[in-house]
Amino acid sequence: MPCSLRNKHVIPTIDDLDKYFGIKGSKILLRIDINSPIDPKTGDILDDSRIRAHSATVRELVERGAAVVVMSHQGRPGDSDFVSLDKHARLLEKHTGLQVRFIDDVIGPAAREAIKSLQPGDILLLDNTRLVSEEIIEATPEKHAESIFVTRLAPLFNYYVNDAFATAHRSQPSIVGFPVKLPSAAGRVMEKELTALSKLYNPEERPRVFVLGGGKVHDTIRILEHLHNNGAVDRILATGLVAELFMVAKGINIGEANLRVLEAKGLLSLLPRARRLLLRGLPLETPVDFRTLVDDHVEVETIGNIKGVIKDIGPQTVKMYTEIMKEARLIVMRGPAGVIEDPRFREGSRELVRAAVESNAYVIVGGGHLNSIIAELGLAGRPNLHVSTGGGALLLFLAGEDLPGLTALAKSAEKFFPQLIG
The missing domain is CATH 3.40.50.1260 (Phosphoglycerate kinase, N-terminal domain)
Incomplete structure (x- = not known):
């Protein structure tokens, strides 16, 4: 069943994606948020709770027969926690119980070739999305859909899944650009957040x-x-x-x-x-x-x-x-x-x-x-x-502001899931 918020956002879930398009044999780009506290001296991850939470979505997509490419940001350029995601990959492997390949590239030739070679059941973690300068820019979904980030990666995928509610308040290409180009849905972490928050608008x-x-x-x-x-x-x-x-x-x-x-x-x-x-x-x-x-x-x-x-x-x-x-x-x-x-x-x-x-x-x-x-x-x-x-995303939601990540998924539903729009 799709999620609905404030009677204006209809957001497809993984179940809708499978029902109307079929996940088996597809390639899915999965945006998660595994931005974690980092020990500045050792570079070790101090809290892997976010990685553990998102691992269920990764595992489910693989079990449904997809090849999954995972992406996330970590820190900000210039800060001590702006690091590669190689250690995140090992923890994602631990929590999914599945082999996770890591590549130190995001949109370059090495990343694109690795994505093309994936088979159903494979998992690939791209490097820190903020290594791509466009990821720092806030713009409309339509503008980001024409960014180099999106135009290089979108043609390699069948679907996009956003599981990162904690980044839904940002209007950056990895969050709002892909839903313009691909049938898109909320992952399980995102779905749980939306289900919980929908209670704020339930008169019962x-x-x-x-x-x-x-x-x-x-x-x-x-x-x-x-x-x-x-x-x-x-x-x-x-x-x-x-x-x-x-x-x-x-x-x-x-x-x-x-x-x-x-x-x-x-x-x-x-x-x-x-x-x-x-x-x-x-x-x-x-x-x-x-x-x-x-x-x-x-x-x-x-x-x-x-x-x-x-x-x-x-x-x-x-x-x-x-x-x-x-x-x-x-x-x-x-x-x-x-x-x-x-x-x-x-x-x-x-x-x-x-x-x-x-x-x-x-x-x-x-x-x-x-x-x-x-x-x-x-x-x-x-x-x-x-x-x-949620952090900042939850704060802005409670303050009544629209979250770009949710709006982008809702617009994708209108374009690719006419069956869900009443």
């Missing part, structure tokens, strides 16, 4: 509760403005700097030390936008107590009596937020509740994640810092939990 998935914290307050304000304008949220539980900003907007005294923190981070300029949201009825809850640092001692302080620097939400806030989440059908969590790098201020985030996953709701977690909490609590793999790989 209510009440919807967003638990928003972390340090990216400017981004969170954009998300809140979009959610409120579209009636997409029933209750917001604020933590972290987001909560502190809205407490000031409500006229609550958070203490001079915490006001200075907000000022130093340039967040007080957001007060007018926060106040406007509250005046328009934004259903946002703020904490009633905090764990603070007072002269290097951890204290639990209630609002109206805050002397220390806020570092985490307090136990009464955890209890209040937990009770609200019990009634939710959908919970979206983004950003930690406290300074979780310090184990003294990890408890609030731990308890909120635990309460969300143990509720009756479907839970979408925005990756990042909360990933470590999920792993620590042994909650990974729960059927009601989706941990997004």
Whole structure:
């Protein structure tokens, strides 16, 4: 079944590609995102979770009888993590359990000859797509379809599959150019993301509760403005700097030390936008107590009596937020509740994640810092939990922006899958 978002994106899946065109005996260009943290001293990959996630899509396409050419970027030119994908190939081989050939070329003669020689069941990983200068350029799908990158590779393939939701916010040739030229579909990682996010627009998935914290307050304000304008949220539980900003907007005294923190981070300029949201009825809850640092001692302080620097939400806030989440059908969590790098201020985030996953709701977690909490609590793999790989893509989606990678797949559906377009 195709995926659908906001009633305007119809995106084919691997199943649609097989049903309407047939995968067996084909050559498929597969865009994944295995951009991974790299040890600057050794060049070793420090976290292979993305490689592990995408390996299922690679393996399925091979099992369906295709020859698969895999491509991804890694880092940016000039940065220490801008490296070749040779070590990624070995890890992809490990996680698929299949032989993976690597070639240190992307669009040159060596790469093209290697692609032409592939047989069904073969897997070839091209080198870092950002070795091609066009991959840094943002442009329309139509313009990228005529790039050297796309015009050299597209004729060698039957289909294109995009499994890289985490790059869907970029309009670069490896993401938006190929769907113009080839029947295209979402891979399994992409499909899982879209299935989870489609719940945000399902009227049956209510009440919807967003638990928003972390340090990216400017981004969170954009998300809140979009959610409120579209009636997409029933209750917001604020933590972290987001909560502190809205407490000031409500006229609550958070203490001079915490006001200075907000000022130093340039967040007080957001007060007018926060106040406007509250005046328009934004259903946002703020904490009633905090764990603070007072002269290097951890204290639990209630609002109206805050002397220390806020570092985490307090136990009464955890209890209040937990009770609200019990009634939710959908919970979206983004950003930690406290300074979780310090184990003294990890408890609030731990308890909120635990309460969300143990509720009756479907839970979408925005990756990042909360990933470590999920792993620590042994909650990974729960059927009601989706941990997004999205990063910037998830942020922009929640803020209501169209993602070029998804738009390109939807346009490809209109061109090559008329059966799916009602």
